[in-house]
Amino acid sequence: MFKRLAEAGAAVALTVDGKPVRAVSGDTVAAALLAAGIDHCRTTPVTGAPRAPYCLMGICFDCLVTIDGVGSRQACLVPVSEGMKVETQQGKREAGR
Amino acid sequence: MNAVDLASSYDLIVIGGGPAGLAAASLAARAGVSTVLFDENPGVGGQIYRGITSTPVTNRLILGEDYWAGEALANEAEASGAVVVNGATVWSLDPERVVGVSIAGKARLIEARRVIIATGSQERPFPIPGWTLPGVMTAGAAQTVLKAQGLLPDGRTVMAGTGPLMWLLAAQILRAGGKIEAILDTTPRRNFLRASPHLPDFVLSPYFAKGLALLREVKAKVPVRRVSSVAAVGDGKLREVVSDRGRMPADLLLLHQGVVPNVNLALAAGTAHAWNERQLCFQPVLDDHFESSVPGIAVAGDGAGIAGGTAAAERGRIAAIAAVRALKPAAAVPDPQSVRQRLRREEMGRAFLDWLHRPADSFRQPEGDTLACRCEEVTARQVRETADMGCEGPNQMKAFLRCGMGPCQGRLCGLTITELIAAQRKTTPAEVGYYRLRPPVKPITLAELASLPISEAERKAVER
Numbered sequence: 001m002f003k004r005l006a007e008a009g010a011a012v013a014l015t016v017d018g019k020p021v022r023a024v025s026g027d028t029v030a031a032a033l034l035a036a037g038i039d040h041c042r043t044t045p046v047t048g049a050p051r052a053p054y055c056l057m058g059i060c061f062d063c064l065v066t067i068d069g070v071g072s073r074q075a076c077l078v079p080v081s082e083g084m085k086v087e088t089q090q091g092k093r094e095a096g097r
Numbered sequence: 098m099n100a101v102d103l104a105s106s107y108d109l110i111v112i113g114g115g116p117a118g119l120a121a122a123s124l125a126a127r128a129g130v131s132t133v134l135f136d137e138n139p140g141v142g143g144q145i146y147r148g149i150t151s152t153p154v155t156n157r158l159i160l161g162e163d164y165w166a167g168e169a170l171a172n173e174a175e176a177s178g179a180v181v182v183n184g185a186t187v188w189s190l191d192p193e194r195v196v197g198v199s200i201a202g203k204a205r206l207i208e209a210r211r212v213i214i215a216t217g218s219q220e221r222p223f224p225i226p227g228w229t230l231p232g233v234m235t236a237g238a239a240q241t242v243l244k245a246q247g248l249l250p251d252g253r254t255v256m257a258g259t260g261p262l263m264w265l266l267a268a269q270i271l272r273a274g275g276k277i278e279a280i281l282d283t284t285p286r287r288n289f290l291r292a293s294p295h296l297p298d299f300v301l302s303p304y305f306a307k308g309l310a311l312l313r314e315v316k317a318k319v320p321v322r323r324v325s326s327v328a329a330v331g332d333g334k335l336r337e338v339v340s341d342r343g344r345m346p347a348d349l350l351l352l353h354q355g356v357v358p359n360v361n362l363a364l365a366a367g368t369a370h371a372w373n374e375r376q377l378c379f380q381p382v383l384d385d386h387f388e389s390s391v392p393g394i395a396v397a398g399d400g401a402g403i404a405g406g407t408a409a410a411e412r413g414r415i416a417a418i419a420a421v422r423a424l425k426p427a428a429a430v431p432d433p434q435s436v437r438q439r440l441r442r443e444e445m446g447r448a449f450l451d452w453l454h455r456p457a458d459s460f461r462q463p464e465g466d467t468l469a470c471r472c473e474e475v476t477a478r479q480v481r482e483t484a485d486m487g488c489e490g491p492n493q494m495k496a497f498l499r500c501g502m503g504p505c506q507g508r509l510c511g512l513t514i515t516e517l518i519a520a521q522r523k524t525t526p527a528e529v530g531y532y533r534l535r536p537p538v539k540p541i542t543l544a545e546l547a548s549l550p551i552s553e554a555e556r557k558a559v560e561r
Contacts, residue, residue: 001349003248004246005154008153026151026245028245039334040334047474052232052234053238054234054238055235056234056241058137059359059505060505061472072504072540077138077186079184
């Protein structure tokens with residue numbers, strides 16, 4: 001859905017659901033997911049429908065993901081960092097996260 | 098800066114680092130008032146100047162001179178002596194001006210003698226069929242990643258909606274070498290009649306020439322169709338956009354129908370709000386200095402009612418002058434009259450834009466299976482039927498349907514729910530009112546709460 005105009009920042013290596021994803025410093029987690037072509041970041045607790053980032057400004061909460069073990073973080077507000085482990089969220093929240 | 102490095106109190110806390118917040122914090126700090134600015138994003142600039150200190154989009158023609166005007170504000174704040182903290186989420190503000198803030202997983206309660214809320218605006222909900230599908234985003238979202246990360250829409254991109262931001266984003270995408278398949282203009286034709294009395298002011302305003310140039314630039318490259326319905330269709334992912342003028346395959350649909358004040362924090366602080374019929378939204382009730390109904394708490398910028406980014410900075414300055422005068426009467430401040438004069442000039446032409454781009458009822462008051470509440474997946478039909486059953490307001494609606502009780506805390510359904518109830522019950526949004534909002538206005542973890550410093554007396558009060 002999106003391509004990078006220019007590779008301005010240094011490369012940052014993340015994993016998303018265990019798979020390596022190459023991001024750029026200055027990316028938020030949500031931007032990195034979009035740039036990597038990951039088409040949804042969670043499924044809803046109510047019907048299991050897939051959701052992707054919608055507003056990218058902290059309003060919609062559709063970009064919730066698990067980051068380094070902490071669940072339901074707003075991917076659009078968290079800058080990427082080297083070695084970060086991102087997991088998409090499926091359905092209802094799991095106990096302990 | 099980390100939470101532990103913050104002082105326990107400041108003269109002034111500014112919440113939000115867009116134009117209003119930056120201008121307010123700079124002015125106050127330069128007058129010698131101890132000032133801290135909290136902003137949730139990784140860098141200052143708010144939405145309009147998103148990524149202003151870090152954008153990879155270095156060709157200045159792409160984002161345009163109005164974007165780069167934000168550099169001066171960011172530099173001014175940096176040099177002012179104000180403490181600017183990014184990545185700081187404010188989750189509570191009470192009427193005694195105690196601010197709950199989290200930074201890097203640690204929470205603190207910080208006191209202020211004055212608070213300026215500068216949390217700006219958000220895009221108006223655009224509840225059409227399929228608006229939750231991956232591949233459907235707001236125009237503002239695409240603009241955010243263009244500014245901050247240099248990401249450009251790729252694949253078949255369609256835009257739908259009304260308002261200046263949609264045309265600005267289209268121009269920015271085109272200048273960056275992107276492609277837009279079509280723009281579906283949802284501006285109701287009859288709006289021009291209502292707007293026309295305000296045309297003379299608009300012609301004299303700075304918006305006029307810029308607006309015309311933008312329209313010309315975009316229309317030369319993109320087919321524009323006037324539509325009265327829009328739906329996103331796909332199975333798990335956007336496949337096509339359907340309007341009353343036909344269907345077209347699409348990978349990305351960007352929606353926009355104006356912006357509305359981001360009211361969550363101001364409402365949770367207990368400030369009075371009123372319905373604005375021209376802009377179709379709730380906004381805080383403020384005096385000439387942008388002071389709210391709660392003493393010591395002001396709301397500046399688009400959060401005070403939509404007027405745009407340059408007006409936001411002037412409003413921030415006016416609120417800051419009032420704060421400095423209250424805190425440090427002897428301090429030198431800029432002449433408020435000249436600030437007000439600039440503000441009046443910036444506000445000229447607003448009435449025309451508001452009436453012209455007022456979204457049609459059908460795009461604000463959905464029908465049938467269209468989701469009104471994205472988080473709890475509540476349909477328009479459910480809301481309408483529950484209103485018919487006798488449900489009188491949004492808070493009662495929560496109890497019936499859970500709308501507004503998901504993670505976004507009503508940000509993307511509040512106006513829709515209010516308007517649907519008003520429409521079904523043949524009354525007005527002013528009469529129906531809005532969700533009652535309470536802190537925390539952003540989610541925080543128990544670990545963050547547990548990180549709050551505890552005094553000996555507080556510990557003894559609960560220990561046996």
